[in-house]
Amino acid sequence: MASRKTKKKEGGALRAQRASSNVFSNFEQTQIQEFKEAFTLMDQNRDGFIDKEDLKDTYASLGTDAEETILNAFKMLDPDGKGKINKEYIKRLLMSQADKMTADEVDQMFQFASIDAAGNLDYKALSYVITHGEEKEE
Incomplete structure (x- = not known):
């Protein structure tokens, strides 16, 4: 039974953490999806990070x-x-x-x-x- 209590405590902590860190709750789901798509487009070399070279390549391709x-x-x-x-x-x-x-x-x-x-x-x-x-x- 000790493991069940531990799981309940852990689960409660996870729920509390998720609630406090959900800063995107200010945005609509469509806006969040647009953010994700924009960042995916900008990550030109697909390494999971947007670095200076990714930005240069993105802006050059957009002409902006x-x-x-x-x-x-x-x-x-x-x-x-x-x-x-x-x-x-x-x-x-x-x-x-x-x-x-x-x-x-x-x-x-x-x-x-x-x-x-x-x-x-x-x-x-x-x-x-x-x-x-x-x-x-x-």
Whole structure:
């Protein structure tokens, strides 16, 4: 009987974890499917990761500006158009959905990001760094 109690406890923990990490509950199923399709299209070499070369290949094939495309992706998470997204919110998204990133991988990305005192990521500046490799001089 001890194993049944253990299973119940484990099952309860799993359910609680799933409920707290379901950040995509804000999106409709069709939107989630569109996200998955977009990421699959961008993974040009099919290695499960979207790296700089995948982005270059994708944008070249589409004839679009890489920075504008990345900005538009971030804008989907910024309905008020403030140009910033809460750091913890984006971290939860990146660590809980699709090809999950580790906390270390997200923290590495944040090293190149401008984050204000309130904990908001300046995604316009990050988009520039991703596409140009260095911060824009002002």
